[in-house]
Amino acid sequence: MTDGMARVETCDLAVIGTGPAGMAAAVAAAELGLSVVAVDEQSVPGGQIYRNVLASPVAARLGPDYGHGAALAAAFDAAEGISRRYGTTVWTLSADGEIGLRGERGDIVLLRAKAVILATGALERPMPFPGWTLPGVMTAGSAQILLKSAAVVPADGVVLTGSGPLLYLVAAQLLDIGVRPGAIVETTPGANYRAAARHWRGAAHGAATLLKGLKLIARLRVARVPMVSGATGLSAEAGADGAVARLKYHCGGRERSVACSLLLVHQGVVPNVQISRSLDLPHDWDAAQRCWRPRLGEWGDTALPGIFVAGDGGGIGGALAAEEQGRLAALAAACRLGRIDEQERNRRADAPRRALAHHLAVRPFLDALYRPGDDAVVPADEVVVCRCEEVTAGEIRRCVVDGCVGPNQVKSFIRSGMGPCQGRMCGLTVSEIIAAARGMPVADVGYYRLRQPLKPITLGELAQLEEVAQ
Amino acid sequence: MSTPFPASRRPDAIVVGGGLHGSSTAFHLAARHGLKALLLEQTYPGRHASGVNAGGVRTLGRILPEIPLSLASMEIWHRLPELIGDDCGFVHSAQVKVAESEADMETLRARDVELRALGYTHEKLLDAETLRELLPAVSRHVVGGAVAENDGCAIPFRAVTGFRRAAERLGAEVRSNWRVERIERTGEMWRVSGPAGTAEAPLLAICAGAWGDKISAQVGEPVPLNPEAPMLLITERITPFLAPVVGTTSRRLSFKQYPNGTVLIGGGYRGIADRDSERTILKFSGLATNVRVVCELFPLMKTVRIVRAWSGIEGVMPDAIPVLGPSLKAPDLVYGFGYSSHGFQMGPIGGRIVADLVATGKTNLPIEAFSIGRFA
Ligand SMILES: Cc1cc2nc3c(=O)[nH]c(=O)nc-3n(C[C@H](O)[C@H](O)[C@H](O)COP(=O)(O)OP(=O)(O)OC[C@H]3O[C@@H](n4cnc5c(N)ncnc54)[C@H](O)[C@@H]3O)c2cc1C
Ligand SMILES: Cc1cc2nc3c(=O)[nH]c(=O)nc-3n(C[C@H](O)[C@H](O)[C@H](O)COP(=O)(O)OP(=O)(O)OC[C@H]3O[C@@H](n4cnc5c(N)ncnc54)[C@H](O)[C@@H]3O)c2cc1C
Numbered sequence: 001m002t003d004g005m006a007r008v009e010t011c012d013l014a015v016i017g018t019g020p021a022g023m024a025a026a027v028a029a030a031e032l033g034l035s036v037v038a039v040d041e042q043s044v045p046g047g048q049i050y051r052n053v054l055a056s057p058v059a060a061r062l063g064p065d066y067g068h069g070a071a072l073a074a075a076f077d078a079a080e081g082i083s084r085r086y087g088t089t090v091w092t093l094s095a096d097g098e099i100g101l102r103g104e105r106g107d108i109v110l111l112r113a114k115a116v117i118l119a120t121g122a123l124e125r126p127m128p129f130p131g132w133t134l135p136g137v138m139t140a141g142s143a144q145i146l147l148k149s150a151a152v153v154p155a156d157g158v159v160l161t162g163s164g165p166l167l168y169l170v171a172a173q174l175l176d177i178g179v180r181p182g183a184i185v186e187t188t189p190g191a192n193y194r195a196a197a198r199h200w201r202g203a204a205h206g207a208a209t210l211l212k213g214l215k216l217i218a219r220l221r222v223a224r225v226p227m228v229s230g231a232t233g234l235s236a237e238a239g240a241d242g243a244v245a246r247l248k249y250h251c252g253g254r255e256r257s258v259a260c261s262l263l264l265v266h267q268g269v270v271p272n273v274q275i276s277r278s279l280d281l282p283h284d285w286d287a288a289q290r291c292w293r294p295r296l297g298e299w300g301d302t303a304l305p306g307i308f309v310a311g312d313g314g315g316i317g318g319a320l321a322a323e324e325q326g327r328l329a330a331l332a333a334a335c336r337l338g339r340i341d342e343q344e345r346n347r348r349a350d351a352p353r354r355a356l357a358h359h360l361a362v363r364p365f366l367d368a369l370y371r372p373g374d375d376a377v378v379p380a381d382e383v384v385v386c387r388c389e390e391v392t393a394g395e396i397r398r399c400v401v402d403g404c405v406g407p408n409q410v411k412s413f414i415r416s417g418m419g420p421c422q423g424r425m426c427g428l429t430v431s432e433i434i435a436a437a438r439g440m441p442v443a444d445v446g447y448y449r450l451r452q453p454l455k456p457i458t459l460g461e462l463a464q465l466e467e468v469a470q
Numbered sequence: 471m472s473t474p475f476p477a478s479r480r481p482d483a484i485v486v487g488g489g490l491h492g493s494s495t496a497f498h499l500a501a502r503h504g505l506k507a508l509l510l511e512q513t514y515p516g517r518h519a520s521g522v523n524a525g526g527v528r529t530l531g532r533i534l535p536e537i538p539l540s541l542a543s544m545e546i547w548h549r550l551p552e553l554i555g556d557d558c559g560f561v562h563s564a565q566v567k568v569a570e571s572e573a574d575m576e577t578l579r580a581r582d583v584e585l586r587a588l589g590y591t592h593e594k595l596l597d598a599e600t601l602r603e604l605l606p607a608v609s610r611h612v613v614g615g616a617v618a619e620n621d622g623c624a625i626p627f628r629a630v631t632g633f634r635r636a637a638e639r640l641g642a643e644v645r646s647n648w649r650v651e652r653i654e655r656t657g658e659m660w661r662v663s664g665p666a667g668t669a670e671a672p673l674l675a676i677c678a679g680a681w682g683d684k685i686s687a688q689v690g691e692p693v694p695l696n697p698e699a700p701m702l703l704i705t706e707r708i709t710p711f712l713a714p715v716v717g718t719t720s721r722r723l724s725f726k727q728y729p730n731g732t733v734l735i736g737g738g739y740r741g742i743a744d745r746d747s748e749r750t751i752l753k754f755s756g757l758a759t760n761v762r763v764v765c766e767l768f769p770l771m772k773t774v775r776i777v778r779a780w781s782g783i784e785g786v787m788p789d790a791i792p793v794l795g796p797s798l799k800a801p802d803l804v805y806g807f808g809y810s811s812h813g814f815q816m817g818p819i820g821g822r823i824v825a826d827l828v829a830t831g832k833t834n835l836p837i838e839a840f841s842i843g844r845f846a
Contacts, residue, residue, distance in 0.1 A: 412627035460772035465758035
């Protein structure tokens with residue numbers, strides 16, 4: 001840490017997150033003459049999907065999507081008028097655009113922006129089942145992060161379980177680097193296939209996306225990766241060393257199990273609403289995706305003037321949609337700051353809007369197909385839900401019996417969501433458990449009240465702010 | 471103790487506000503006077519100051535008129551299990567005020583002389599050496615301090631819940647999402663109304679915290695209450711290094727480590743309170759001043775990570791003491807609000823006093839200083 005004072009800087013537009021949404025937003029805004037500061041806590045641009053796209057040792061093997069990302073990242077990297085800050089975390093952001101940044105060495109910058117685009121992407125949906133906290137169990141997404149940045153090859157005996165496209169993608173990426181998964185244990189409820197079939201029209205529009213998915217599955221079959229579908233009642237068990245040794249599940253009316261030394265779990269991604277929640281912005285429960293999303297206008301505009309959301313942080317739409325949403329938010333920001341008039345904004349929005357509609361057409365199909373079932377999001381009593389404070393589902397249910405009506409009372413009561421991750425890992429599960437226990441919609445149960453700092457900072461770092469007190 | 475009333479029994483008293491003071495009032499009405507309370511809370515019990523405060527249960531450094539009440543409250547804190555069947559997470563630990571200079575020490579000595587003259591012995595002076603035994607990690611510049619050995623801390627939300635449940639067991643009714651907007655005297659009854667409906671009872675207690683003035687104004691007793699938002703922050707878990715709760719003499723600080731290793735930091739630095747929307751906004755510049763004091767007193771804290779910061783809405787009176795006592799304008803109406811940032815510790819006794827006043831018009835504790843008449 002440094003003992004100095006916080007620096008104060010200003011800009012027209014701050015873009016938080018440099019995934020596809022943030023990179024596209026920054027490039028579009030800089031083209032319109034805005035001074036842009038683009039911030040990401042990662043050390044490189046690209047976001048979740050194109051992480052390390054400019055320099056990944058395995059980039060070539062990660063496929064053509066990665067190539068599209070490389071082009072976007074190169075444009076972002078070369079654009080003038082953008083100050084790029086990597087390894088920089090946004091730990092506070094106020095309704096009027098005052099942003100606290102912490103650099104890699106603990107230096108604090110107070111950035112005053114006239115407009116802000118939140119492009120903070122998605123998080124993996126928590127997947128609590130007995131044994132999910134054992135050593136050797138990790139999310140497919142975090143395995144992928146290892147894969148994309150350092151090409152660390154997981155050991156033998158890799159099993160994947162859960163639901164959603166990323167599960168197959170990660171399995172295929174493992175094949176690419178010579179690791180054959182021991183099994184894929186799929187949990188998508190059978191009824192979802194019928195529900196999804198109703199959205200075939202949209203699916204037809206998204207044929208390219210679906211084809212990609214089918215190709216992945218075909219590849220896994222050719223490689224003879226054992227695949228089970230419709231599994232329920234998952235539980236992971238430890239071996240003598242305390243680490244995960246097998247995955248048990250029910251399928252076809254029988255109890256089965258498969259040995260593993262690394263268990264990758266995944267059941268889709270959900271918007272990262274940490275910042276929008278901490279600003280007290282209105283959020284709606286998205287019943288199709290079983291997650292919260294901030295209430296947005298057609299430009300990604302929020303209830304706070306000058307604060308926009310683009311990309312998966314506003315609702316899961318995928319990387320290509322995120323890009324277009326980034327462009328639209330940049331246009332709206334430029335218009336708000338008087339760089340272009342409304343007519344010009346609307347004219348320029350035409351192409352991104354059409355592209356966005358195209359990319360989103362397949363969502364209703366995917367949402368219906370990969371909507372997690374009740375037993376996948378409402379775990380049994382003995383399962384740990386809040387990992388930081390080690391609170392179980394049963395303890396949460398007991399709080400409900402004792403009269404706690406929502407997540408905030410449960411939090412005050414038994415500290416769930418009070419640890420270092422501040423509910424990022426347990427928030428959705430806690431709301432779902434309370435809703436199920438009370439027999440009411442999650443929308444009415446609500447979510448944790450989130451507070452800043454958005455990410456932990458040290459006392460010494462915060463102390464740097466004092467001298468710039470207004 | 472009395473037995474629960476039949477559910478059909480009409481309430482004897484309406485209590486507005488489900489913080490610690492309202493919950494304690496409802497409990498004491500039943501336990502001491504056999505009266506049934508209907509407690510009305512605009513959100514849920516413990517949502518505001520009483521559920522989110524620093525949990526400091528302190529007699530140390532109290533403003534003089536509060537001392538008799540604070541000492542009486544302390545006795546109740548120490549015997550909560552027998553009274554309400556729950557310890558509210560109360561743990562006994564000393565509260566220490568450090569002197570950072572000779573001038574600070576002089577201030578503490580003067581207070582000591584004053585307290586002794588009044589016959590109080592709950593605070594003691596500490597020399598530098600004894601202080602360092604109590605606080606081995608404290609910075610070298612500290613020259614001494616004062617201690618209240620009988621103090622402690624508790625878990626705020628649990629305390630509210632403990633009193634609320636005890637009240638309910640004795641027959642009190644508690645309603646959430648019930649905001650009282652108007653109070654009216656009709657004949658021998660108080661009628662209160664709001665979006666959730668109307669309710670009536672012969673007696674009325676206002677324990678509405680930072681919103682109390684809105685109600686007192688309706689009977690012609692406006693008071694200059696300022697809704698403020700004191701801020702707190704809590705750190706990750708670190709190895710235990712601190713037993714007592716620590717405060718300062720000429721700067722503002724409240725500092726303690728919980729048994730789980732987390733460290734709670736406050737000191738009354740203010741965010742922005744919006745009591746109409748029941749929200750607060752943090753001001754990190756204020757928290758920065760707060761943590762700078764911490765880093766100077768306990769240098770080992772510099773590299774510890776802050777996990778969360780928050781604040782609550784508190785009603786602060788210009789003279790920093792609450793409005794506690796009967797209305798001087800309307801019958802059967804009692805106030806207990808505006809605890810000015812230090813009313814958690816006072817909850818057990820504050821509710822007892824309000825209950826006694828509501829039921830009998832009398833209390834055996836000196837409350838003249840808190841009369842609403844001081845603002846007339
Ligand atoms: C773990 C994971 C793996 C995925 N893998 C794939 C995949 O392989 N293929 C695919 O098609 N889709 C994948 N997805 C979905 C894909 O990420 C999104 O569709 C797409 O990246 C959305 O782009 P975005 O710009 O909205 O957000 P992202 O690409 O997620 O970018 C958000 C960026 O914001 C940064 N950020 C967040 N909070 C802060 C903060 N407080 N301070 C500073 N920076 C911050 C993050 O570091 C991140 O770089 C994955 C999603 C996840 C969660
Ligand atoms: C951050 C912070 C830290 C603190 N630290 C300490 C400490 O360490 N030690 C200490 O002793 N004190 C502390 N305090 C002060 C202490 O919390 C308060 O003085 C005390 O809790 C006040 O209790 P109360 O019941 O009067 O008010 P509250 O807890 O605010 O309860 C009043 C209730 O009335 C409700 N209400 C208001 N108007 C209406 C209406 N019209 N209709 C229905 N309901 C209504 C409100 O919703 C609220 O729940 C702190 C306060 C804060 C904010």
